[in-house]
Amino acid sequence: MIQFKNVTLEYPVTRTLALDDLSLQVGKGEFVYLVGHSGAGKSSFMNLVLKRALPTRGEIRVAGETLARYRGRRTALLRRRIGTVFQDNLLLDHLNAYDNVAFTLRVTGVPQREWAGRVTTAMRTVGLEHKKHALPVQLSQGEQQRVAIARAIVADPPLLLADEPTGNLDPDHSREVLRVLQNVNLRGTTVIVATHARDLVETFRHRTLTLRKGRLVRDDPYGGYTL
C-alpha cells in the first residue's frame, strides 16, 4: 500500500531535516503504529503520503503508483481515497453527526441514494448510531473523535491515516477509539496510527515503526513501545 524508498524531507525555509533516508513498506491490510519523540517525523510521514509535502529526495509509492506522477486532479482524487483522522480536522459545528459523516460522501461523489446506508453503517462501526442527530457540541470529546473516524471510513477508503487519534481523550475513550480502528482494519482497510500513547501500543499489539530524528530506528512486527 505504501512504499518509501530512501525518502528525505528537508523543509525548505528552516532547512529542518524531518525525514532522513527513510525506506519502508506497509502492506495492504496491515495495522501499523508510528511512534517516536515529538519532532521525530511522524506527521511529516503522513503529509508525504497525502502529497501535502514533497520529498527532497527519494521515491514514494502509494497503492502501487509513484506519487511524483500524480498531478492536479489526480492528487485530489488520491487524497479523497485516503481516510484521515487528524487533530486539526474538526467536525463542522453546524452539522449534526449524520451530516458531518455524509459530507465525505458528498465530496467523494458517492451517489446520494447510498448515503443513508453508508452513514448508518459507519456510525454503527463507531458505536454511535443512536447519536446521529446530535450536534458536535452535544457530544463528548471521545464521541466527537469517533464521529471523525466514521467520517474517515464512510467511503470505505483502502487506507486510513490517523495522527494522534486519541490525543485529548481519557484512557477509556482512547481504548474505545483503538478498538474502532482495529474493527476498521479487520474490514480490510490499511491503518496507520501515529501516536504517543504508550499504553495503547503496549496493549493492542501491532507492527510498530519507531522514528528518531527522521530515521527509522525500529520496525517491530510484534509491537512494543521503545523510543
Ligand SMILES: Nc1ncnc2c1ncn2[C@@H]1O[C@H](COP(=O)(O)OP(=O)(O)OP(=O)(O)O)[C@@H](O)[C@H]1O
Ligand atoms: N511545515 C514545517 N516547516 C518547517 N519545519 C517543520 C514543518 N513541519 C514540521 N517541521 C519540523 O520537522 C520535524 C518533524 O516534525 P513532525 O511534525 O513530522 O514530527 P512529529 O513526530 O509528528 O512530532 P509530534 O509528535 O510533536 O507531532 C520537526 O523538527 C519539526 O519542527
